[in-house]
Amino acid sequence: MTSSEFLQEIRKLNNEVNNLELDRKRLQDDLYTLHGIQYSTFKVTGGIRKDIADKIGEIEVCINELKNKQFKLMAYKEYAREIIENVSEPVYRSILIGRYINGYGWSMIASIVNYGREWISRRLHKEALEEFDILYKQVTASHKTF
Numbered sequence: 001m002t003s004s005e006f007l008q009e010i011r012k013l014n015n016e017v018n019n020l021e022l023d024r025k026r027l028q029d030d031l032y033t034l035h036g037i038q039y040s041t042f043k044v045t046g047g048i049r050k051d052i053a054d055k056i057g058e059i060e061v062c063i064n065e066l067k068n069k070q071f072k073l074m075a076y077k078e079y080a081r082e083i084i085e086n087v088s089e090p091v092y093r094s095i096l097i098g099r100y101i102n103g104y105g106w107s108m109i110a111s112i113v114n115y116g117r118e119w120i121s122r123r124l125h126k127e128a129l130e131e132f133d134i135l136y137k138q139v140t141a142s143h144k145t146f
Contacts, residue, residue, distance in 0.1 A: 003136035013073040020066040031055045092128035
């Protein structure tokens with residue numbers, strides 16, 4: 001895995017974790033809105049009947065997947081942070097941490113480092129990635145972790 005792929009994997013995992021958290025919340029909210037069957041109303045046929053046990057099962061599957069993704073994300077972020085801490089330029093470190101560890105957008109990063117958004121996204125980010133790539137290759141050559 002290249003350094004760019006590694007950092008993109010962190011962003012992808014972060015999005016997946018956020019989506020799974022939303023799914024878990026939606027499933028729990030659905031569980032709280034289940035009602036008993038009313039036999040006095042019109043009968044509807046077809047579809048899939050779900051009871052509380054089915055809903056709880058879905059929540060458990062979602063929570064297990066969420067925990068696995070969170071664990072992987074934490075490991076990746078920790079590994080990335082160790083490499084980023086060795087980046088020589090403080091502005092590059094701030095950009096990489098903001099973008100890949102904290103998941104910030106360019107506008108937020110620009111306000112943190114006091115540079116223009118375009119300058120960061122087009123120039124400084126590229127330079128930061130180049131330095132990260134060199135360090136990433138050195139570390140992975142000696143560890144072979146990911």
